Amino acid sequence: MFSFRKLSLATAMAVSAALLVLLVVACGSPPSSSDSTSAPSGAAAATSAADLGGMDALVAAAKKEGTLNVIALPPDWANYGEMISSFEAKYGIKINSAQPDGTSQDEINAAKQLKGTDRAPDVFDIGGSVALANTSMFAPYKSAEWDQIGAELKDPTGLWTSNYTGYMSIGYNADKVPGPTTMNDLLKSAYKGTVALNGDPTQASAGFNGVVMATIASGGTADDFAPGVDFFAKLNKVGNLLPVDPTPATIASGQTPIVIDWDYNNVAQTAALKGKVSWKVVVPANEVIAAYYNEVINKDAPHPAAARLWNEYVFSPEGQNIWLKGAARPVLMDVMTADGTIDKTALAALPVAEGTPVVLTQKQIEAGQTYLLANWSKAVQ
Amino acid sequence: MTQGADLGLTDVGDWDLGVDQSPRRARPGGALKSLRPTSRHLGAVPFFGYIAIFLLWPTIIVIVGAFQNDSGQLTLANVTTVLGGSTYLQAFWASIRLSAETALAGGVLGALLAWAVAEGDADGVFRRQVVAMSGVLAQFGGVMLAFAFLATFGYAGVVTLALQRVAGVDPLASGGWIYSFTGLAVVYTFFQIPLMVLIFLPAVDGLQVQWREASDNLGGGSWAYWRYVAGPILLPSFVGGLLLLFVSAFSAYATAAALISQGSPIVPLQIRTFLQSEVVLGRANVGKALALGMVVVVAVVMTLYAWLQRRGAKWRA
Amino acid sequence: MARLAKRTSGGSRRPRSRTLVRWIVLVGVGAYLLVPLLSMLDFSTRGAGSSRTLEAWKAIGSFPELLSAIAVSLELAVLTVVGMLCLLVPTMVWVHLRLPGVRRTMEFVCLLPLTIPAIVLVVGLSPVFAWLTYFFGDTPLVLAFVFVVLVLPYAYRSIDAGLRAVDIGTLSEAALGLGASWWGVLFRIVIPSIRGALLSAAVLSIALVMGEYTIASLLNYNTLQVVLYQVGLRNAAVSVAVSLAALMFGFVLLFVVSSAGSRRRRAAREESTLAPLEAGLQL
Numbered sequence: 018m019f020s021f022r023k024l025s026l027a028t029a030m031a032v033s034a035a036l037l038v039l040l041v042v043a044c045g046s047p048p049s050s051s052d053s054t055s056a057p058s059g060a061a062a063a064t065s066a067a068d069l070g071g072m073d074a075l076v077a078a079a080k081k082e083g084t085l086n087v088i089a090l091p092p093d094w095a096n097y098g099e100m101i102s103s104f105e106a107k108y109g110i111k112i113n114s115a116q117p118d119g120t121s122q123d124e125i126n127a128a129k130q131l132k133g134t135d136r137a138p139d140v141f142d143i144g145g146s147v148a149l150a151n152t153s154m155f156a157p158y159k160s161a162e163w164d165q166i167g168a169e170l171k172d173p174t175g176l177w178t179s180n181y182t183g184y185m186s187i188g189y190n191a192d193k194v195p196g197p198t199t200m201n202d203l204l205k206s207a208y209k210g211t212v213a214l215n216g217d218p219t220q221a222s223a224g225f226n227g228v229v230m231a232t233i234a235s236g237g238t239a240d241d242f243a244p245g246v247d248f249f250a251k252l253n254k255v256g257n258l259l260p261v262d263p264t265p266a267t268i269a270s271g272q273t274p275i276v277i278d279w280d281y282n283n284v285a286q287t288a289a290l291k292g293k294v295s296w297k298v299v300v301p302a303n304e305v306i307a308a309y310y311n312e313v314i315n316k317d318a319p320h321p322a323a324a325r326l327w328n329e330y331v332f333s334p335e336g337q338n339i340w341l342k343g344a345a346r347p348v349l350m351d352v353m354t355a356d357g358t359i360d361k362t363a364l365a366a367l368p369v370a371e372g373t374p375v376v377l378t379q380k381q382i383e384a385g386q387t388y389l390l391a392n393w394s395k396a397v398q
Numbered sequence: 399m400t401q402g403a404d405l406g407l408t409d410v411g412d413w414d415l416g417v418d419q420s421p422r423r424a425r426p427g428g429a430l431k432s433l434r435p436t437s438r439h440l441g442a443v444p445f446f447g448y449i450a451i452f453l454l455w456p457t458i459i460v461i462v463g464a465f466q467n468d469s470g471q472l473t474l475a476n477v478t479t480v481l482g483g484s485t486y487l488q489a490f491w492a493s494i495r496l497s498a499e500t501a502l503a504g505g506v507l508g509a510l511l512a513w514a515v516a517e518g519d520a521d522g523v524f525r526r527q528v529v530a531m532s533g534v535l536a537q538f539g540g541v542m543l544a545f546a547f548l549a550t551f552g553y554a555g556v557v558t559l560a561l562q563r564v565a566g567v568d569p570l571a572s573g574g575w576i577y578s579f580t581g582l583a584v585v586y587t588f589f590q591i592p593l594m595v596l597i598f599l600p601a602v603d604g605l606q607v608q609w610r611e612a613s614d615n616l617g618g619g620s621w622a623y624w625r626y627v628a629g630p631i632l633l634p635s636f637v638g639g640l641l642l643l644f645v646s647a648f649s650a651y652a653t654a655a656a657l658i659s660q661g662s663p664i665v666p667l668q669i670r671t672f673l674q675s676e677v678v679l680g681r682a683n684v685g686k687a688l689a690l691g692m693v694v695v696v697a698v699v700m701t702l703y704a705w706l707q708r709r710g711a712k713w714r715a
Numbered sequence: 716m717a718r719l720a721k722r723t724s725g726g727s728r729r730p731r732s733r734t735l736v737r738w739i740v741l742v743g744v745g746a747y748l749l750v751p752l753l754s755m756l757d758f759s760t761r762g763a764g765s766s767r768t769l770e771a772w773k774a775i776g777s778f779p780e781l782l783s784a785i786a787v788s789l790e791l792a793v794l795t796v797v798g799m800l801c802l803l804v805p806t807m808v809w810v811h812l813r814l815p816g817v818r819r820t821m822e823f824v825c826l827l828p829l830t831i832p833a834i835v836l837v838v839g840l841s842p843v844f845a846w847l848t849y850f851f852g853d854t855p856l857v858l859a860f861v862f863v864v865l866v867l868p869y870a871y872r873s874i875d876a877g878l879r880a881v882d883i884g885t886l887s888e889a890a891l892g893l894g895a896s897w898w899g900v901l902f903r904i905v906i907p908s909i910r911g912a913l914l915s916a917a918v919l920s921i922a923l924v925m926g927e928y929t930i931a932s933l934l935n936y937n938t939l940q941v942v943l944y945q946v947g948l949r950n951a952a953v954s955v956a957v958s959l960a961a962l963m964f965g966f967v968l969l970f971v972v973s974s975a976g977s978r979r980r981r982a983a984r985e986e987s988t989l990a991p992l993e994a995g996l997q998l
Contacts, residue, residue, distance in 0.1 A: 116935070118945055121676035127935055130844070134853040143676075150679045210570065217660055220675040260577040261553075262659035264948045272553040386677055394485050394668070397661040398579070438813050442821070445806040449824055452864045456839030457831050463839070507744050514740040517733075529993060530969035534962055535748065537869075537922040541940045542958035545947060546751040549758035549955050556754040591748060599993060620733070642829075649832030652928035656944055666834045673838065673933055689835040700830050 060322035064175060065159045066329060069322070072161070075329070076108060078322035085112045085323040088127055088138040089119035093265065093285045095181060096343025103339065104330055110323055120221055121147040128154060132317055139324035141313040144222040146382055148177045148311045156316040158325055160332040165352045170309060179309035180331060181345040184300045184370050185230040188283030190274040191295040197275070199301045200234035200248070208275060209256050213263040214249070215278035219389050226306050227277040228389065229377065234304045239381045242388045250396035258397065269294060280368045284344035303372035309348065334358040344368070461693070463686035476687035486668065490691060492579065493648055493664040500583055501643035504590020508643075509602075509636060512595045516602040529599070532592035540589075540653025547585040547657070551576045577658060585653055590643050597642055601635035634706055641703040645696050665692055752962070759956035771952035781957065784942035787855050791938065792924040794859035796917045799870050802863060804913070807871070808905050811878050812887055825871035828864055833929040836861070844934060855936040865930075866923050870916040873995030877912020878905075880991075911975070912991035918972045919995045922965050 059078075062068065066075045079085075085104075092098030092114075101112050115136070116123055121143035131137040148155075157175040170179035187197055194211055197203055203212050216224035232238070232245030252258040263273040268286050271294070276283060283298040290296050312331060318324045330336045337347035338360040344367060353359040377385070467473045480486045515528050535543075550557050553570060561567045575581055605628055613623040651666040662668045665688055671678055672685030762768035775781060810817050828836075840861065847857040886908070887900045895903065906913065928940035939961065947954030973992050 118948060120674065122674055122679075123676075123935065126674075130848065130935060131853050134848075136853060146679060147676050214660065217662070217671075219662070219671050219677055222676055225677050258660075260658065260660040262948070266949050266951055267553075270554060386679075390671075390678055390681075391483060391485055394661045394663060395488060398488075398663055439817070441809040442806060442814060442817055445802055445821070446824070448802055449827075449864070452843065452860055453824075453827060453831065453836070456836050456843055459839035459842065460835055507747070510740045511744040514737045514744075517737050526970060526973045530966055530973055531748070533919070533969045533992070534922060534965040537919065537926055537965070541928050541944050541947075542926070542962060543751075545943075545951070545955050545958045546755050546962075548951070550751045550754035554758070556757050557750070588748070588751065591744060596993065645829060649829075649834065651832070651834045652932075652940070655928070655932070656947075666832070669834055669838065670933070686838055689838045692832055692835055693830070696830050696832065700826070 060325065061156065061316075061318070063321070063325060064157050065163075066161065066325070069325075072329070075322060075326055079110060079320075079326040080108060082320040082323045083110060084320055085110055085327055086115065086136060086139045086319065087112055087327075088115045088124050088141070089117065089121070090114055090142060091117040093282075093289065094343075095183070095281045095340050095345035096285070099342065100331065100336065100339045103335075104327065107330075108326065110326070125151050125154065128315055128317075135319050137315065137317060137319050139315055139318040139320050140327050141315065142180065142310050143313060144310055145308065145379070146222070146386070148313060149379060152176050154316055156314045156318070156321070156324075158314050158328055160329045162332045162349060162352075166348055170348055177311040177313045178332070179348045180312040181337075181340045181347045182307045182309040183279040183281040183345050184368070184374060185226050185304075185306040186278065186280035186283050186298050186300045186368060188268075188276045188278060188286060188296060188298045190268070190271060191297045193271060193274040196297060196299065197301075198299060200231055200304055203257060203275065204248075204252060204255060206255070210259055211274040212252060212257050213259045213261050213267070213273040213276050215263055215276060215282070217393070219386075219393050222308065223278055223282075225385070225389070226279075226308050228393075229375070229385070230277070230301070230304050230306045233306065233375060234301065239375055239377050240384065242385045243392075246389070246392050246396045249393075253397050260397065265289065268296065279345075280370075281344040284366075284368065298368050300368050300370040302370075305370045305372045305374045307346075307374040307376050309376070338363065341367075457693070460686050460689045463683050464690040466683055468680060468683065476683045477690075479684050480687045480691060486665075486688065486691075489663060489665045489668050489688075490695075493666075494695070496579065496583060496586065496664060497644045497647035500586040500590050500647050501640050503583075504587045505594050505636070505640045505643055507587070508591040508594020509598050509639070511591060512598040512602050515595065516599060516605075520603070528595065532595045535589055535592040536596060540650060541656045543585060543589055544653050544656035547576065547581075547588065551581070551584070577660075579663060582654060582657060582664075585657065586647050586650065589653075590647065593643055593646060594639050597639040598632075598635060601632055601639075605631065634709055638703055638706050641699050641706070645699050645703075648692070648696060648699075752959070755955050755959040755962075759952050759959060761952070771950075771956045774950075774953050775957060775960075778946060778953065780937065780942050781946055781953075784937050784939045785957075787937065788925055788939035790856060791859050791862060792921040794856060795862040795866060795924045796920050798859055798863040799866055799916065799920050800913065803867070803870055803874060803916075804906070805901060807874055807878060808883065808901060811883060822871070822875075825867045829868050833865065833927075834933075837930045837933045840930070840934065855931070855938060858931060858934070858936055858938070861930055862920075862924050862927065865927065866916075866920040869919040869923065869995045873916040873919060873991040874909065874912050876991040876994035877909035877915075880912075881908045883908070909991075914972055914975065915992035915995050918968055918992070921968065925961060925965065 060069060060075075063075075066072050069075050069078060087101070090097040090101065092101070101114060104110065105112055113136075115138065116127065119127070121141075124138060124141045124143055125147060128138050128141070152172070155176045157172075159175040160178075163171070163175065163178065166178060171177065187200070187203070189196060195207055197208070202208075214224050214227045215221070218224040218228045228242060228245040228249065229239060230245075231248040232242055235244035235248050237244035249258060259273060261267060261273055263276040263278065265286065267273040268276060269290060276286075280298055280300055283296070287296045287298060312328060314321075314324045314328060331340075332349065334349075334353055337349050337353060338358075340347045341350070341360050341363040344363075346367070347353075350359065350364075354364070464476055465472055465474065467475060511528075515525055518524055549555055551569075552558065558569055561569055569575065576584070609627055610623055613627050618626070649666070651670070654664055654667055655670060658667060662671055669685050669688050669692075672682055672688070759771045760767045760769060762770065806821070810821055843861075844857065847860060851857050883905055886904050890900050890904050891897075925939060927938065928944070931938040932941045932944070939957075943954050943957055946957075969992070
């Protein structure tokens with residue numbers, strides 16, 4: 018049998034040295050198994066339907082691919098459940114929905130991790146900050162309605178396009194607590210142990226914008242988040258803040274009688290809990306905060322044609338109305354109201370919002386992030 | 399000859415000559431030969447190579463990354479951010495406090511339980527049940543224990559409902575105590591106790607019946623026995639156990655992640671923010687600095703532990 | 716020796732006050748540990764009003780992501796055990812017999828995964844996993860590579876206890892003298908002698924892998940614990956039911972393994988599993 022005794026000291030050293038060299042080399046990244054360095058071809062290069070020869074050609078190419086990977090799209094978030102099922106029904110393309118409770122950052126992480134595989138996400142629906150930070154991962158595309166979207170709501174080359182927004186709202190269980198009308202109402206003793214914020218503001222953008230709403234309500238401006246954080250600190254101190262993550266389960270069980278979240282999420286709960294819990298939604302007057310999410314196509318999408326067809330679908334009147342039905346405000350809402358393609362019943366059902374919506378600039382967002390990172394944890398201890 | 403179980407924890411840095419049966423000793427110049435790298439060392443290369451790739455390399459990445467900025471240049475900015483930021487220092491302090499408190503609580507209760515178990519039949523069913531249950535509870539991840547805890551003390555938990563119905567008291571009236579620091583301490587103690595049982599059991603096993611009998615014969619009661627005989631013998635193992643419990647609580651992430659969703663009061667949750675947040679971007683290296691801080695704290699405690707083990711070894715036969 | 720003496724002479728002469736204290740401790744601390752487990756049972760079987768129902772337990776089957784996560788975790792457990800055995804056993808035997816000077820280093824290295832918390836490790840693991848997915852494609856099973864490292868402290872202690880209890884040195888010298896090869900010594904002499912310790916190490920590894928959350932969740936792999944948490948966000952009863960089932964599974968496994976060796980040959984603890992199990996669990 019093989020005897021170790023015959024080997025010499027030199028061999029042992031050589032093996033160790035080889036391992037070290039391997040480690041040093043491995044400090045770089047592995048070679049990409051997809052040919053992303055070479056120019057993309059076919060559907061992956063298309064920057065509009067015209068590049069592929071028109072909508073019909075795009076539909077045919079997408080049907081040929083047969084699958085679409087989406088990520089972080091909960092079925093009850095802005096009516097994504099219906100968006101997914103109607104897309105599947107219309108084009109016969111199967112949609113794989115991964116990580117429904119993921120955040121925008123999770124979407125980017127998944128794309129990096131699954132790069133080159135068949136499971137990588139094809140499209141993203143992500144918040145503004147994450148979009149701006151990762152444009153190198155996106156493919157430019159302009160859907161048929163792209164020109165009708167305002168210039169400040171899209172990237173000039175089509176790398177990202179705002180798709181819908183909502184207003185921050187206070188959802189409440191009318192059976193358990195009196196209805197608040199403004200944020201400052203929540204400081205009253207009637208709301209002891211009832212107020213939950215959707216997500217930690219340093220982690221999730223819904224929570225982040227909740228703090229913005231508190232800032233505006235406290236008389237501050239979007240340039241300085243201190244009043245908002247102080248508001249939540251006070252809320253915590255008087256025992257009104259509940260450090261529970263609100264989910265449909267906690268709302269149904271009555272554990273979180275008040276939830277600060279996007280109005281489309283709260284409205285979805287009203288519908289889901291009809292008959293069981295009287296869940297009402299109010300957008301405080303003059304404390305209206307809006308933030309657009311963005312539709313993005315993965316540069317290394319495993320199903321490029323299907324990804325672009327999805328993009329066309331969500332910006333078409335049909336897709337935009339589905340979001341409207343979910344109580345989100347689609348980006349083309351004004352355009353569609355003008356030319357009559359809007360779903361009037363859904364439009365009328367939107368929560369009333371008095372006051373001009375506040376939308377943060379990128380600079381304000383970054384300043385807010387820094388402030389929150391340094392001060393949020395202390396405030397809610 | 400001591401049994402395997404007793405030696406489990408005690409031999410860090412302790413070379414027990416009695417057990418070594420290596421035939422190598424028969425050859426001349428045996429002792430010195432082991433220090434020079436020879437072909438025999440090739441046999442250990444696969445193991446150390448594997449460790450180098452999957453343990454040392456990520457650790458080096460973290461340590462080096464803590465001193466780099468986003469473009470890869472060396473900088474102390476991350477470390478100064480952590481040391482200067484009151485949020486981070488508070489998180490470290492909270493982590494240390496939580497770990498110390500639960501180590502003490504779990505350590506005392508676990509030691510008591512270990513003593514109670516050791517008093518019984520060494521191979522009996524009861525002892526095996528306790529060891530198995532302790533093993534399960536100590537090893538299994540925080541998510542399941544968080545759910546167990548929520549099922550007990552949570553909004554619709556058994557104890558909460560019972561207190562509401564029977565005593566008319568609503569423990570959750572002023573918000574969720576279980577989602578706060580206190581709650582975290584209670585659930586951490588829950589898995590500190592089994593851990594202490596497992597660590598301390600062999601030490602209590604090592605107490606000879608003859609010592610108790612001798613102490614009784616000389617007129618000392620229970621107090622004298624514990625104060626002068628058993629106490630000093632068990633003390634190194636007890637303190638060693640406390641240190642291990644501290645490290646275990648300090649490094650724990652899963653339970654806290656499953657329970658706490660607002661604010662990041664302890665360091666592992668702060669690190670999570672840097673890895674998963676969609677709001678905090680481009681600051682990954684501060685997370686690495688936090689991780690480096692954790693490694694430093696744990697390394698200090700483990701060094702204390704190793705020193706303590708060496709000191710306590712003189713009591714083992 | 717001491718244990719034998721304790722068993723025959725200790726029981727009858729123990730004063731009643733000590734027994735009382737012992738029982739108080741057992742009941743008190745035992746309650747602290749058992750109440751949450753019983754609560755889990757209660758929580759998962761709650762029906763409308765105050766009825767009992769097995770709805771949540773039956774509903775486990777209707778969560779495909781939960782079932783596939785259970786399968787993934789079990790596969791990971793098996794792979795980790797295989798990897799741990801292949802890595803540790805030959806190395807430990809080799810070190811035990813031929814490289815005793817390296818033993819101290821190896822013991823220190825095996826204690827490192829406790830010193831470097833999983834949360835720290837995961838921060839630095841991204842490049843490692845980039846390479847792993849490059850070689851093996853995107854499957855959660857690549858987590859096994861890291862899990863082998865995580866189980867090292869427990870497995871090492873367990874196998875070490877087993878190796879010490881048997882005089883491996885003399886046995887292997889005898890076998891080599893009779894013409895066996897090194898692999899023969901490993902497979903025909905050593906492994907049969909430390910079967911109990913290997914079994915303990917395997918069971919400890921399975922327990923750890925089934926319970927691992929940190930690395931799997933932060934690297935976005937769907938193992939049992941990760942999916943349990945996700946399901947728990949929307950459906951608490953089902954998650955509690957699965958958690959209880961997993962805990963019971965682990966308990967039964969550990970209990971059976973600890974009984975396996977002790978029933979035969981109690982005096983000679985060559986094939987004992989309880990001692991290595993306890994050694995492994997003590998870290």
